[in-house]
Amino acid sequence: MTDTLALVPAGIDTYRQPVVYMNEDCHICRSEGFAAQTRVRIDLEDRWIIATLNVVGRGAWLDVDQAALSASAWAALGARAGDKGAFSHPEPPVSASMIRSKAYGDRLDQAGFAAIVSDTLDSRLSDLELAAFVTACAGERLDEPETVALTRAMQGAGQTLDWGGRTILDKHCVGGLPGNRTTPIVVAIIAAAGHLIPKTSSRAITSPAGTADTMEAMAPVALDAAALRRVVEAEGGCIVWGGGLALSPADDHFIRVERPLDFDSTGQLVASVLSKKAAAGATHVLIDMPVGPTAKVRSEKAAEALGVRVSAVSNALGLNLALHISDGIAPVGRGIGPTLEAIDVLAVLRRAPDAPADLRERALDLAGHLLDLAPDGVAGQGRDRARALLDSGAAEARFMAICEAQGGFREPGTAAQRIEIHAPHAGLLTSVDNRRIARIAKLAGAPRQKCAGIRLLVRLGDRVDEGQPLYELHAETAGELAYALAYAESQTGVLTLSEEGP
Incomplete structure (x- = not known):
């Protein structure tokens, strides 16, 4: 028995969170006591990452002598076909105690924030720990000196572009x-x-x-x-x-948990x-x-x-x-x-x-x-x-x-599917709900589908006739169009029309 397993790509996008998949009958899982959500260190030559474990049931798609890596874990480790990785328990993150301290209301200095940022970038902190940090800083729990310290820690963790003293x-x-x-x-x-x-x-x-x-x-x-x-x-x-x-690379990790x-x-x-x-x-x-x-x-x-x-x-x-x-x-x-x-x-x-x-x-x-x-x-x-x-x-x-x-200009394309949403009655357009109109555009496929979204056909203050088109839904597939349309039709107040006629 060894502490190594063959590495294979899982083909699963977990955004920026490194995830490893191992069979529940794997000898390393049994001997190390690994279970679902365990934090696992994976070493490959002179490189290493820390990933969150997801356990695959026996007889499923993963062999007992393999470990599958999510897309972000595969890229971060620089793995290639045929590589074998070594698996172990990681050392506890140094910054975990600082997160607990902040959660109890203590103030952190730049060194404390820098430790949290460093452990975040090394994936030493689980999503639960990152969520605890985000929560501890929510509202007005960061004062001005702490905000300065966190800003400097986040900037210092990445590169800073130097423009030779010119105005930027x-x-x-x-x-x-x-x-x-x-x-x-x-x-x-x-x-x-x-x-x-x-x-x-x-x-x-x-x-x-x-x-x-x-x-x-x-x-x-x-x-x-x-x-x-x-x-x-x-x-x-x-x-x-x-x-x-x-540039401030920890920010995307914080946003992923904060949103x-x-x-x-x-x-x-x-x-x-x-x-x-x-x-x-x-x-x-x-x-x-x-x-x-x-x-x-x-x-x-x-x-x-x-x-x-x-x-x-x-x-x-x-x-x-x-x-x-x-x-x-x-x-x-x-x-x-x-x-x-x-x-x-x-x-x-x-x-x-x-x-x-x-x-x-x-x-x-x-x-x-x-x-x-x-x-x-x-x-x-x-x-x-x-x-x-x-x-x-x-x-x-x-x-x-x-x-x-930057590589060449191209004219924007057009969506394959379109449908108009019409005014249920005449009136004056008095308000638009930014959040819900954005949600409709997302349900239509934006931003993943570049051509999906909404084209507004009226503006605030316009007088609208009953049955007049208010906006146009754009989607790449009929399914996405129907999904967005169902939500749009279930909502009232996305675009608010006064009851008075035009």
């Missing part, structure tokens, strides 16, 4: 507003103005589209740090997926945003905070509290920061979903007569504010400069150049 502009929206895809437009304007704006963005986790998803409908986004630098040096800006760049819990934590939100901005080498950052009853930031009071914390942590990190409070009452543009949002972005950049005016105006507000924030900016003149760059076609030309530098 960046922007971030705290989210919660479907269709608010201003980033590609802002990046194009800022780069056309001669500034550097290396924009790293996320893919959607719980929304119908992230900026990276929308950009990927037009150009490649999975660039490494060297390719990112080449694009920025050539064109002044980029819009790439940050997940492959090791299903649906906890609001000012400290963790600030640490998430600013650790990535600092890691990207930003010197001047604009934070957009849409405020609305169904947005992520639901009140002016909440926006004020978040702004105070963001400003304090930015000062501690040496970032020049500006805040932009925007209207978060209803979705922006017409499209909700990667391709549909990309179509809106291109319409604005191409100055199409039917381009969504609200998306254009929001992008100009943000680009103007960011130009004002730059060291050579003149207060109050940024928006006019941004408009001139957009209206002249300079922003469009720069966006196309950025796309080509």
Whole structure:
């Protein structure tokens, strides 16, 4: 008997959580006392990972002398066909006691947070332990010094891009507003103005589209740090997926656990945003905070509290920061979903007569504010400069150049399945529920299916006739279309119409 098993790929996507599958009759399971959910160390040559065990019943698909690895575990271990791994109990994570301390109300310093971040990246912490950490930090349980310490610990765990002391502009929206895809437009304007704006963005986790998803409908986004630098040096800006760049890499692990819990934590939100901005080498950052009853930031009071914390942590990190409070009452543009949002972005950049005016105006507000924030900016003149760059076609030309530098531009596609949702009665459109309209788009397949989502056909304040189309569902398959349609038809108040006639 040995402590090794043949490694095989399970072909199962567990996102960022390494998982190992072993037969219940495996001699290692019996001798080591491994059971379901046991944390297991797997060594292969000079590499190792810690994975969570799932036990496969006897006579099932896995032989007793094999261990199957999830996709993330296989990649992290660098396994190949024919490899054998050694299995053992891992040492208890050093940071477990720090998580318990925080759960009991103690304050942590940067060393404590750094230990938690390090154990997270090494997969030493189980999802239960990560959930305990996220819970212990929820609400207002992280004070200002702790938020600074966590931000620095998260940034320090990955690489930080060095731009040689040059001014680097960046922007971030705290989210919660479907269709608010201003980033590609802002990046194009800022780069056309001669500034550097290396924009790293996320893919959607719980929304119908992230900026990276929308950009990927037009150009490649999975660039490494060297390719990112080449694009920025050539064109002044980029819009790439940050997940492959090791910039604040622990953040995705925390988000993976935090999202299903649906906890609001000012400290963790600030640490998430600013650790990535600092890691990207930003010197001047604009934070957009849409405020609305169904947005992520639901009140002016909440926006004020978040702004105070963001400003304090930015000062501690040496970032020049500006805040932009925007209207978060209803979705922006017409499209909700990667391709549909990309179509809106291109319409604005191409100055199409039917381009969504609200998306254009929001992008100009943000680009103007960011130009004002730059060291050579003149207060109050940024928006006019941004408009001139957009209206002249300079922003469009720069966006196309950025796309080509990232691997080539492609026109967004169209969904195979579509159906219109009609008004049940006449009235004035008085509200849109951001959360539920986003859920419908997700049920239609977004963002996994790039062309899936919703195309809005009416705007707030429009008078609508009975039977008039309110929005159009887009899906790639009939099954996904039916799934989204069933939910949409079961809901009231997604789009609220007053009872008065038009």
